[in-house]
Amino acid sequence: LSRARLGVDLAATFNLVGTLVKYLSLAPLAPAAVAIGYGESPAPFLLATAIGFFGAWTIERLSYGKKHVGMREGFLVVSLTWLLAAAIGALPYWLTADAQFRNPIDCYFEAMSGFTTTGASIVTDVEGLPHGLAIWRQLTQWLGGMGIIVLALAVLPRLRVGGRQLLESELPGPEIEEMTLRIRDTAQRLWVLYIALTALMVAVLSVLAWTGLDSAMTFYDAVAHALTTMPTGGFSTRARSLEEFGPASQWAIAFFMTVAGANFALMYRAFFRRHPRVFVRDEEFRLYLSLLALGSAVLVVELWTEGVLRGEAAIRHSVVNAVSTMTTTGYASTDFNDWPLFAAIVLVALMFVGGSAGSTTGSIKVVRHLLLGRILGRELDQTVHPEAVARIHLNARAVDERILRAVASFVLLYVGVFALGAFLLALDAARVDSELRLLDAVAASATTLGNIGPAFGFAGPMGSFEPFSDVSKVVMIVLMWVGRLEIIPVAVLFTRNYWRT
Amino acid sequence: MKIVVIGAGQVGSTVVEALHDEHHMTVIDLDESRLTALAERFDVRVLAGNGASKRTLEEAGVRKAGLLIACTSRDEINIIASMFSKRISPQTKAVVRTTDEEYLEIWHERELDVDLVVSSERETALAVSRLIGVPAARQTDVFADGQVQIVEFDIDSGDRLRERAGKPLTEAALQAARQGERQHVIGLPLRQAQIPPNSKVASIIRGDTIVVPRGDEAIESGDRIIIIGSPEAAQAWSRIIAPTEGRVEDVVIYGAGHTGLATARVLLEQGIRVRIVEANRQQADKAAEELPGARVFHASGMDAEFIERERINKAQAAVFAMRDDAKNHYAATLVKLHGVPFTIAIVHDAHSVEVFERAGIDVALNPRLITAEEIVRFAHDPRTQQVAMLEGDRFEILDITVRPESKLLGRPFRDLPQTGALIGAIVREGRAVFPHGDDMLLPGDRVIVFTESKRVPIVEQAL
Numbered sequence: 001l002s003r004a005r006l007g008v009d010l011a012a013t014f015n016l017v018g019t020l021v022k023y024l025s026l027a028p029l030a031p032a033a034v035a036i037g038y039g040e041s042p043a044p045f046l047l048a049t050a051i052g053f054f055g056a057w058t059i060e061r062l063s064y065g066k067k068h069v070g071m072r073e074g075f076l077v078v079s080l081t082w083l084l085a086a087a088i089g090a091l092p093y094w095l096t097a098d099a100q101f102r103n104p105i106d107c108y109f110e111a112m113s114g115f116t117t118t119g120a121s122i123v124t125d126v127e128g129l130p131h132g133l134a135i136w137r138q139l140t141q142w143l144g145g146m147g148i149i150v151l152a153l154a155v156l157p158r159l160r161v162g163g164r165q166l167l168e169s170e171l172p173g174p175e176i177e178e179m180t181l182r183i184r185d186t187a188q189r190l191w192v193l194y195i196a197l198t199a200l201m202v203a204v205l206s207v208l209a210w211t212g213l214d215s216a217m218t219f220y221d222a223v224a225h226a227l228t229t230m231p232t233g234g235f236s237t238r239a240r241s242l243e244e245f246g247p248a249s250q251w252a253i254a255f256f257m258t259v260a261g262a263n264f265a266l267m268y269r270a271f272f273r274r275h276p277r278v279f280v281r282d283e284e285f286r287l288y289l290s291l292l293a294l295g296s297a298v299l300v301v302e303l304w305t306e307g308v309l310r311g312e313a314a315i316r317h318s319v320v321n322a323v324s325t326m327t328t329t330g331y332a333s334t335d336f337n338d339w340p341l342f343a344a345i346v347l348v349a350l351m352f353v354g355g356s357a358g359s360t361t362g363s364i365k366v367v368r369h370l371l372l373g374r375i376l377g378r379e380l381d382q383t384v385h386p387e388a389v390a391r392i393h394l395n396a397r398a399v400d401e402r403i404l405r406a407v408a409s410f411v412l413l414y415v416g417v418f419a420l421g422a423f424l425l426a427l428d429a430a431r432v433d434s435e436l437r438l439l440d441a442v443a444a445s446a447t448t449l450g451n452i453g454p455a456f457g458f459a460g461p462m463g464s465f466e467p468f469s470d471v472s473k474v475v476m477i478v479l480m481w482v483g484r485l486e487i488i489p490v491a492v493l494f495t496r497n498y499w500r501t
Numbered sequence: 502m503k504i505v506v507i508g509a510g511q512v513g514s515t516v517v518e519a520l521h522d523e524h525h526m527t528v529i530d531l532d533e534s535r536l537t538a539l540a541e542r543f544d545v546r547v548l549a550g551n552g553a554s555k556r557t558l559e560e561a562g563v564r565k566a567g568l569l570i571a572c573t574s575r576d577e578i579n580i581i582a583s584m585f586s587k588r589i590s591p592q593t594k595a596v597v598r599t600t601d602e603e604y605l606e607i608w609h610e611r612e613l614d615v616d617l618v619v620s621s622e623r624e625t626a627l628a629v630s631r632l633i634g635v636p637a638a639r640q641t642d643v644f645a646d647g648q649v650q651i652v653e654f655d656i657d658s659g660d661r662l663r664e665r666a667g668k669p670l671t672e673a674a675l676q677a678a679r680q681g682e683r684q685h686v687i688g689l690p691l692r693q694a695q696i697p698p699n700s701k702v703a704s705i706i707r708g709d710t711i712v713v714p715r716g717d718e719a720i721e722s723g724d725r726i727i728i729i730g731s732p733e734a735a736q737a738w739s740r741i742i743a744p745t746e747g748r749v750e751d752v753v754i755y756g757a758g759h760t761g762l763a764t765a766r767v768l769l770e771q772g773i774r775v776r777i778v779e780a781n782r783q784q785a786d787k788a789a790e791e792l793p794g795a796r797v798f799h800a801s802g803m804d805a806e807f808i809e810r811e812r813i814n815k816a817q818a819a820v821f822a823m824r825d826d827a828k829n830h831y832a833a834t835l836v837k838l839h840g841v842p843f844t845i846a847i848v849h850d851a852h853s854v855e856v857f858e859r860a861g862i863d864v865a866l867n868p869r870l871i872t873a874e875e876i877v878r879f880a881h882d883p884r885t886q887q888v889a890m891l892e893g894d895r896f897e898i899l900d901i902t903v904r905p906e907s908k909l910l911g912r913p914f915r916d917l918p919q920t921g922a923l924i925g926a927i928v929r930e931g932r933a934v935f936p937h938g939d940d941m942l943l944p945g946d947r948v949i950v951f952t953e954s955k956r957v958p959i960v961e962q963a964l
Contacts, residue, residue, distance in 0.1 A: 385811065389798065
């Protein structure tokens with residue numbers, strides 16, 4: 001494609017990406033402080049910041065001058081920023097002389113899994129990691145949860161990007177309600193609420209630790225798990241995820257996962273504007289809770305009748321793992337690899353549900369299921385009643401037909417990408433003669449595309465993604481990246497008309 | 502009282518007709534020929550000019566008027582006129598007619614500084630819902646927050662009964678229907694008839710004559726009667742008069758214009774299933790968008806195939822609210838032929854009301870007459886809370902607070918003089934009481950009085 005016919009302003013794109021990544025590369029300074037506090041070497045983090053800052057600054061300088069980024073460039077900015085963010089995230093792993101991070105693809109996988117809040121890990125011995133590196137893993141999830149560009153929009157005064165495209169590409173879920181606020185105000189509100197909820201969770205878990213209600217919980221664990229619960233990430237500092245924690249902590253974490261899967265804009269209105277009834281009236285929220293309850297109930301019945309678990313333990317493990325899977329967090333309170341196949345299939349089904357729009361969750365999301373159900377219902381109705389005219393309503397307001405088309409195409413794309421991913425993983429497993437079963441390949445594709453975390457088999461909740469081949473890891477890196485940005489911003493880059501004038 | 506009316510159209514002239522006897526009226530309109538016609542019929546002052554002009558309003562004497570009625574067909578003119586009136590003379594009450602329900606909402610939110618906003622669409626919708634709530638009624642008015650209803654019924658002969666039931670009734674079924682409660686009421690002298698409790702027969706209209714309902718008179722088939730009573734009593738009357746009709750739960754509305762949508766909204770609020778048929782695509786889309794609870798069809802609804810396929814004929818009532826009277830007439834006739842038992846047409850030309858009812862449409866409603874009625878209610882004696890007109894303006898129903906010096910206080914009802922007026926209900930401390938012979942009026946009572954229009958001044962004086 002010749003330069004003259006190129007319809008995308010690359011200089012402006014790189015300039016903005018450079019700026020964003022430059023500021024993001026300051027993030028490793030936080031784990032550097034933690035490393036110093038635990039008497040570890042802060043060198044890998046300081047070096048990562050230096051390399052990232054200098055590299056991004058170079059990109060910014062080289063493309064200096066043009067500032068305007070339009071809607072079209074927005075897709076490329078978001079896609080590239082997330083690729084480079086994962087590169088910054090990978091640097092501390094690569095620069096630490098830890099045996100688990102010899103392979104650069106592993107480092108990049110771990111960083112992408114972090115920023116996209118997936119929680120799939122190639123680490124085989126989590127508790128063997130230095131504290132600085134362990135906190136860096138948690139922090140990448142916390143930064144990626146509400147969105148790194150949303151954060152930049154909230155705090156950088158000079159960032160005046162064109163259009164709402166950037167924000168909308170990064171915020172999960174279809175934008176059904178017009179955002180009436182200024183972009184900056186929206187971004188700030190989301191982050192304020194996010195920080196407040198994270199702080200609250202640290203406090204709750206700390207209280208459990210200090211009052212002795214949970215002897216396994218420490219302040220360090222409280223911070224580490226708050227950092228990966230609110231973004232529905234799922235990285236843990238414990239080898240066996242939540243298993244070692246007491247029931248009180250598990251219930252508390254289940255509660256906060258449920259909160260993280262709710263719509264943040266709705267929560268803002270409920271808490272800060274004092275309209276708690278918005279929850280009761282919101283159709284998506286009601287369906288979200290119903291599905292969580294349904295998924296948990298099915299698991300309780302299955303586990304109880306199969307004699308796997310009984311009593312409070314059956315209820316707790318069902319709820320924690322159903323909530324963790326549906327909200328795309330990916331913690332496990334027990335090794336559900338050992339559960340009956342029926343329960344495993346229920347968990348895979350929950351992987352396709354997701355949380356609410358405007359939450360930190362991945363996957364398809366409840367509102368899309370709701371709207372798709374209504375679209376299908378309307379199609380069937382119009383087959384019988386050709387003259388019927390119906391608009392689809394959500395919360396008693398008619399939804400624009402363009403949004404409905406976008407929802408239908410998204411679900412189709414999502415299922416298509418998932419199937420392609422599962423196919424490639426199964427194919428690669430056959431090539432390298434891995435012990436991956438078909439259900440494991442399906443779960444691995446669903447878990448990475450949906451930004452959930454654990455799969456089944458060796459990549460189960462207590463296992464690791466390390467045994468996958470490099471090719472499979474690259475496939476899953478792409479799935480995580482595409483899944484976090486909800487496919488479309490990346491997919492448009494592969495259309496010819498995107499690049500043309 | 503001096504009253505200034507802006508607009509000499511159907512609403513304006515109906516208002517003038519009802520009020521000109523008791524008040525000094527000035528009518529403003531741009532159209533001189535309309536004014537001339539009005540001045541020939543009634544003794545009113547007319548003024549050619551723009552009602553939204555401050556000078557015209559001053560010339561019409563708004564400063565000394567007690568009431569300004571802005572009832573042209575254009576909302577903006579009405580609102581501007583009332584705004585100027587309030588500026589010139591804040592003590593002059595202002596009534597605004599509107600065709601847009603939004604102005605009504607704004608007024609309820611107290612953002613519009615006028616004393617009454619009347620929406621033709623809303624009033625029409627309420628009238629339709631009152632009719633559907635009491636299936637056999639021709640017209641219903643509610644008083645005292647719905648505790649008292651005044652209902653007008655046609656006593657059908659057997660043939661009419663058969664027709665309204667929708668499906669052919671066998672002779673036996675018809676007999677049974679007639680036999681039920683009906684035989685204890687219809688055709689018997691009133692003192693022997695088993696009239697539902699908490700209700701009174703206010704008037705019997707037989708052809709062109711009015712029968713005063715004394716104890717020895719009887720209700721006959723073909724009569725039209727007016728009942729005052731509690732809502733339960735109104736339902737009971739409805740069952741007696743039309744035993745084959747149950748509660749209406751399924752209504753079809755033709756036309757999704759302002760009136761159609763307003764009607765659909767009111768019916769949906771009552772839990773009635775509503776289907777809307779609209780021939781215009783955009784209007785149909787708008788209806789589907791605004792009314793999540795309604796089912797909307799984009800169709801003319803004029804072909805038998807559609808009516809059969811979508812089971813339009815299974816509806817218990819159909820409302821015709823299209824813009825064109827002729828279309829409403831045709832569609833109503835067609836739907837009735839297919840078996841919908843109860844049809845209500847919204848008729849835009851007041852003269853057509855009779856044509857529709859003669860042609861077999863059960864009820865024809867004219868939005869302008871309904872609007873005028875609402876305005877007249879407000880214009881009456883300030884003590885009067887609500888006024889309804891029946892049979893054109895032959896009868897009025899007054900809601901009056903009894904003066905402490907009234908001579909009627911403290912006397913049992915059976916000893917009160919017969920003045921041709923009937924006290925149908927007493928509202929005492931906010932609750933409706935249906936009086937018997939032993940009851941008596943107490944100071945502070947509000948009464949619902951039914952009387953002929955020409956007797957209104959006498960009744961108001963006595964109370």
